Amino acid sequence: MPRHFVDLTGAAALPTGHFQMTARIVADLVANAATGVVHGPAGTGKTFAVEAALEALDLLDPISRPRVSVLTFPARPTMRMIADQLLRELTGTENPSSRNRFDLTTKLVGLLATPMRLVVVDEAQRLTGDCIELLRHLHDHPKTRFALLYVGGDGCWEVLSKEPMLRSRVFRRLPFSPLDPVKVPALMRRYHPIYAEADADLLLEVDSSYGHGTMRDWAVFTHTAASLCAEQGITTVDETTVHNAYSLLGGGLQ
Structure with a gap:
């Protein structure tokens, strides 16, 4: 299991509905190479639930287990920044060989074709419309097959849902909320x-x-x-x- 906040000794993972549903959503996205969103106020357990769901993927057999890449960007990243970081995550190289965004996009299409991958974008409320469109383009490309999960805090769904091309493609969505x-x-x-x-x-x-x-x-x-x-x-x-x-x-x- 992922570490508890402040490394709290003796704490147990609570089987809340949100926690359990996150695992189901991640599994569904991987099985269908689909797009999903997990969002809600800070401190409600989103990150812990997502990390636990990602760790559960390690229990899958090697054939069905996706390769996981987790991306986090600063406020209002550029399309170039998105392409650069994603390429580094997929290849393990520090610096892309090309400085041209379109060349980078072509390389990303090839890398996202196989093997099966899950790309997790944390703090997704920071994305701009152009960045969301780039990720959507990569996900919709006929040669790629990967699952895409957006995770974000306050304002995340408002940012993502402003993009009709993305909103219509969301296969699973889970809004977190404080405990009852x-x-x-x-x-x-x-x-x-x-x-x-x-x-x-x-x-x-x-x-x-x-x-x-x-x-x-x-x-x-x-x-x-x-x-x-x-x-x-x-x-x-x-x-x-x-x-x-x-x-x-x-x-x-x-």
Whole structure:
């Protein structure tokens, strides 16, 4: 499994609907050489779920296992930047032999023809329309066959859906959202041992004051609370531990 945020010892991957559906979507994209989008607010577990789904591909037999390339670009990258980085990922070479974008595109078409690949574009909300069109062109080319997954935070779907040529080709789409407060106590008890016997109302209060349904905030809080529990020689978080954790986290209000 991918590492938890802040390397949280003892934490378990929560089998939320979003987590499980991400694995299904990645498998579907690979099986159909299709385009998909996973998006949602920061801290809701998108990256962890995608990384886990990519690791699951390693369990496939060598014949059906795709080669995975993960790309991340700065804000508003150019088409040339997209072509350069993708070529480096596919070939392992540091510098492309040609400086001409059209030559690079021709080479990419050949490389994306075989073997089967999965190209993951992280922080996809940073892409421009031209960059999205380049990736769509490569994916739609009659000689290529690869799966394409866009992953992004706030604004990702708004950016991608503005491009009608892409939106009409999205085979799978999964919007992440914060955890349902009603489910937080049960999920947190599965998440870390310090919550196994914790009072449900206390866990709801932590979610309201600090967690806000996001796994990243819960990971930070849990890392702090687990350290305090260890110092106090207790196994279950209590009100005193929660308040002390808040003090270390700026008062607990976000």
